[in-house]
Amino acid sequence: MANWIWYPGDFEIYHGMKQNYDREERGFFWPAYWHMSDWRHHLRFRAVFCLERQEVIRVAAKGRGYVNVKYRQTPPPWMKQDEEYWSETKYPIGKDIVCQPGDMMVEAVVGNMEGLPCICVTGDTIVSDGTWLVWDFASEEVSAGWNGMYVRPEQNPMEFEYTSQVLQPKEVGEVNGGLLFDFGREVTAETVITFPEDVRDVTLCYGESRQEALDTEFCYLKQELKAGQPGPDGGEMEELFGRFETEGTYHTRLRAFRYIFVPGTEAASGLQIRADHKFVDFPRRSSFTCGDERINKIWEVSEETFRLASGIFFLDGIKRDRWIWSGDAYQSYFINRYVSFDKEICKRTILALKGNDPVVQHINTILDYSMYWVISLEDYFEMTGDDAFLKMIYPKMESMMNYLMEQLDENGFIYGRPGDWVYIDWADLDKEGTLCAEQMLLARSYQAAARVREILGIDGQEYLERFQKLKKNICTYFWDEEKGAYIDSYVSGRRHVTRHANIFAVLFGYTDDDETESIVKNVLLNDEVDAITTPYFKFYELEVLASLGYFDRVMETMKDYWGGMLDRGADTFWEEFKPDQPEEEQYSMYGDKYGKSLCHAWGASPIYLIGRYFMGVRPVTPAYASFEVKPQLGQFERFECTFPVGEGSVWMRYENGILKVKADRPGGVLKAGQDSYELEADKELVIVEERGSDQR
C-alpha cells in the first residue's frame, strides 16, 4: 500500500501552525504569540528498487517539481569502477511513467512555497512509504515521514480528515426577543445558517454557556451576516470566517459552542441553524461505572471534555485558545492512556510542539513547558515501547537539552532569561532567583534524557551525573529543615512554601520516607499552605496524594471540586473553578467576562486518577509487556471497568465482595490487599476478598 510521504515531523509542524493560527475572538484572529518554526519547502525523495518486470508508476505531489528515473549502469572508463553510476531521465509529475526492469531508482524533487511538499507514488511494486529517503538539500538524508491516514493519491495531506456529524438543535426557544438554539452539548462545529426569504440580517451570538450566548454584547464569538453578501468589508478577511454556499445558506468556519442566540428573530421566521460537528473519532477503549452516580457523572463529563479537546493535537480549550500547549498536552498524554490509548495523537502533538531545530525559544515561551516536553518522550516510550519514534526525534531531544543547559547558574540551577516565562501554575510563587519547582523538572528531564539515550543504545551517564549533582544541590539550597519542606526561592529570603515543588519532589521520588512524611504533614495536608486553584495542578496534587494512599481525600476532592462544577451546570470541565466565585462571575477569566474556557483538557484528570490509582492499572514494563492491576476495593461498593493495557484490554467487575478480573493479553498481575495473582490471558480470575485497601 502506498503512503503519502513528507519530511519527518513537517506534517505535524504544518498542521501545528494551522492550529496555532486558528484562534478566533470577537471578529479577529489571534495567532499564538510565540515563535513558530516552519516546515521545509523543498525536498528530494528517493528509493531504490530491483524491478523484475516493466511497471507503470505515477507520482502524485503537492507542489511543483519532477520525477527522475535512474538505472544502474557500469561506470564509464574514466570513473572508478566501484563507484555507482546511474543513467537518468526526468519526467513530469502526475503522468504515467513506464519503468524498465533492473536495478533502478525513483527520485522526486518537489518544491512547495505555500504548503507541505509531499508525494504519493503508486505502481505495482513501486510505492512510496516510510522506507523512502528524503533530503532537504542541506542536512543529512533521513527516512521519510508518513502516517496511516494518507494512503490514496487523491488525498491531500494538507487537509486533516475529520469525522463529520450533522447536528440539529435539541431545543429552539424564544428568549429576550430572539431565538436561542441549544444543541444539547458542546461541539466544535461549522455552523450552517439557512435564511428565510424575508430575513436579511442575522447576528450569531455563540456561547459555551447559555449566559454567554444571551450576552449579545460580550459573548466571545459573534458574527453578523447579511443574506447573500459577504460582511461589511467583503474581501479576503471575510472569507476566513465563512462563505455563502447559496444565496440563502451561509457556512461558517469551525467554532466551539453549545448555544447560539440570534437576537431580533422569532421562531415564525423559519430561520434554521444546524451544526456540522467535526471531530476525530478515537476508539472508545475504556469504560467505568460504579455505585456512586456522582463519580459516574464525573467520569462521563471528563471523557466528554477530553474527547472534545483531542483532535489533530491535544488542545487546551476548544473555544479558547485552541492552541497547543506543552504543559496541558503533558497531562493529556496520561489521560489518553485510560481513554483511547491513541499513539498517533501523542506523536503528532510532541512533534508539533517541538518544531524544527535550531531551538530559538522555549516551547510556548515557557521554561517548564520545554522540560515537560523532554519528560514526555520517556513517558511515551513507557506507554508504547515505540523506539522507532524515539530514534526519529532523538536529535531534537538533544538540541532541546542543549538549549536548557545553556541557561544554568553555577549550582546547575536553571533560570529564566528575558523573554522566558517561568510559569509552573497560576499561583503566588516566590520567583525571585531560581525557582525550586523548575529545578525538580530539570532533574526529571535529565533522567528522561538519560533513559531515552539508553533505550537507543547511547551512553546516558553524562545526564545521570548531572541529575545526581542537581538533586544534591536542590536539597542543599531549597530544603528548609525548620519548615520541613522545599521553599520556592532561597534568594529572596522569604523562604516561602508552596505545594508545587513539594508535590514534584514526592511524585518524582526525590524524597526519602521521613522527607515525604514531613512534606505530607507540613504541606500537602496543611491548610495554611495556599490551596491549588487550577485543575491543572490539582492533577499533580491528587496524583501524589493517591500515590501515597490518601484515597478518601482524593475521592472527596474529586466529588467536591469536579462535582462542584457539575452543580454549576457544567457539561464539560472548566479551565479553572473557584467554589467561592458567585455564579454571575463564574465564566470570567483573564479580565474577560467569558474568557474562561469551559471545555479544557486539564479538567479531565479524574479519568487518570480513577484509572491509574483507584483501579490501579499501570504498565510495569514498556508497552504493558507486564502490567499491574491494583483496584482500591475499599473505595467502592461495586464497579465495572475496562482499560487498555497496551494493545490489549483488562476488564474488572466488583460486586458483593467478589472481584472478577480478565485480561485479553498475558503479562498482568492483580494486586488485591496484600496478595498478588498472575493474570492469564483470556482467563477470568475470581477473588472473594476480605476487605482490604491501602487506605491510610
Added chain:
Amino acid sequence: MANWIWYPGDFEIYHGMKQNYDREERGFFWPAYWHMSDWRHHLRFRAVFCLERQEVIRVAAKGRGYVNVKYRQTPPPWMKQDEEYWSETKYPIGKDIVCQPGDMMVEAVVGNMEGLPCICVTGDTIVSDGTWLVWDFASEEVSAGWNGMYVRPEQNPMEFEYTSQVLQPKEVGEVNGGLLFDFGREVTAETVITFPEDVRDVTLCYGESRQEALDTEFCYLKQELKAGQPGPDGGEMEELFGRFETEGTYHTRLRAFRYIFVPGTEAASGLQIRADHKFVDFPRRSSFTCGDERINKIWEVSEETFRLASGIFFLDGIKRDRWIWSGDAYQSYFINRYVSFDKEICKRTILALKGNDPVVQHINTILDYSMYWVISLEDYFEMTGDDAFLKMIYPKMESMMNYLMEQLDENGFIYGRPGDWVYIDWADLDKEGTLCAEQMLLARSYQAAARVREILGIDGQEYLERFQKLKKNICTYFWDEEKGAYIDSYVSGRRHVTRHANIFAVLFGYTDDDETESIVKNVLLNDEVDAITTPYFKFYELEVLASLGYFDRVMETMKDYWGGMLDRGADTFWEEFKPDQPEEEQYSMYGDKYGKSLCHAWGASPIYLIGRYFMGVRPVTPAYASFEVKPQLGQFERFECTFPVGEGSVWMRYENGILKVKADRPGGVLKAGQDSYELEADKELVIVEERGSDQR
C-alpha cells in the same frame, strides 16, 4: 505616504524562492537544487504616535491576525512608576478603527502560512513605513522592511508588478508543414493562443533560435493543447502551465523565446498567437555609439541581453535556468552601473541570495559564490554610499564570514567540504587540495568585510590581520618562481597553471610590478596556457588586461568573440561560445541539444569593459561623490556616450580630435593623455588633443 511593510529581507526571500522554482523544462518544473531558506510567517508590527486629534485608520494585511491599539496610562500603584503602562483594545484587520488623541501605539499581529505576512496602515498621520518596528517573536525587534513599489492598500507585495507589452509576431511563415511565428526579438512572455473554430489540437514548440523551435522533438519548451480542455491529466499540475481564458483562448505561463513553431498547421487555419512580454522597465541611463558599427552592435546586443536578464533579480539566463546565481549576479552588479544604475535590483538580489540565518550551505552550494556575495557588499557601497543597507544586512555578513572561517586549514586556506562545489569556472583546474583561486577570493572577502565594518564604525582589524596572513601564505604556497605564476594546487605536485588565480591576483592588486609583468608574460599573453572559454571568466580576463592597458587586445577580443556570436546570428549573447564549434552543435550544452542559454547575463560584459575602461568612467569615492572619466581616445575615431555617475550623468563626444565632456554634477575629473581637468557641473569642457592613450 504609506508603505507595505514586512520583515526586512523577507520580501526578497519570498520572491527569490518563487524565482528559483520558476524553471521549466520539457513539461516539468525544476526547482533549484540548493537549500532555500524560508521567510518568517508570523510577525508583530508596531509604531508609537502622539495624536493631536482623533483619526480613523485602517490596516490592510496579508494573512490573519488583529490590530491592537494602545494608549499610554499612568502605571497602577502596584507597578514601578517609571515603567511603561498601556491600555489596549484589539480590532479586526481591514476595518475602520477610530484612534483617540494622545500618546498611543498601533500594533498589528499577522500570521501567514502560505505567503508573506505584511501590512499597509493608512490614516491621516498614522501610516506604515520603514520607521515601524517588526518582531518575529524570537529575535530582536528590527526596523520594518519596505520598498518604493508597494504604497497602496490594494496592492499585493506577493505579486511583483511587471511592465507588460503585447507583441504580435513580426513574421509568420509556413515551414516543415507547420507555422513558425517569429517575434523578431527574444522576450520573456506569456503566450496567448486563439484557437480557430476547427482547430482542436495545438502543439507549441518554443525556441530561442529558429533551429530550436523547428526541432519539435528536442526543443526545450513545448506544450500540447486541446481547445477548451486542460492537458491530458488535468488537475493542479496542468494549471501551473497556463489556463483557458475562454473556450478558444489559452494563456500560458511566462516563457523565454523568440520563435514559436506549431507543427501541422497552416496559415489558412487562422491560428493566432501573441506574446505578452513581462519586464521591469529600468530607466535607460546610458548610451554609447562610435565609428565602428561592429562595436555599436555589440553594445546594443549586450544591453538587450542585460535588460532581458534583469527582472525582480539578476538572473543568469532567461530560458535556462532562470535561477539566481551569486557569481553571475556579481558581474551584473558591475554592468548595471553602466546601464540603468538601479540600486533596488542590487539590494533585492543580494538579499535573495543570502536568505536567512543560520547559514546552512554555500550560496548556490558554491564556495566561491559565498565569497562573491561578501565582496559585493563593499562594491554595492562604492556604487551607492548606502550605509543604511549595510547596517541592515551586516549581521548576515558576519554569519557568512563565520561560516567561511569554519572551513580553513592550518594555513588559513579555505577548502571544499563534502557537498561544497568548488567551481571558479568551467575549466580544467587542478582541484586537488586547496585551490589558489579560492584563496584569492577569501583574501578579497576579508578586505571587503573589514571595509564594511569600518563604514559602520566597527573595528575591522581582525579581518585585516587575517587578510595579511593569508596573502603571505598564498605567495609562499602557490607562487611558482620558476613558472613566474600562481599554480592551482601545491598538493598534487602537478604545479598546473591556469589563468584564473593569476587574473584575480592582478585584479585584486595582490602583485607587485615584477610579479604583474611575469604573470602577463607567462600567463595572460601566453597562448600555451588554456584559453578562457566562458564569457563569465572572459569578464575578469579582459578587465585585468584593460586595467593593464592592453586595449588593442581587449578591443580585438571583443570584436572576435562577441562579434563571432553576432556572425552566428545572435541577437542576444550566449552562456558559452566556442568559435570552433560547428553551427549545428552551437546551441548544445550540458549534453542537451538546446541546453545552452542564448540570453545570458554574463554575456553582456562588453558594456562594463567599454564604460569602465574604454570610456574610463569610475567612482573615486563612494556614490561618485568624486569620479573619474578617462576615455581611451586612441581606440576610437569618434564616439558619443552618456553614463550614470551616481545620481547624475556624464556625457562625452569625441570627433576630429576634439573631445567634449559635460557632467550634470560636481566632483568629476577628466583624464586625457597625461593631463587632468576638473569637471564643473553643467559646464561643457572642450579639449583639442594631441593623440594620446595609455595603450601599451
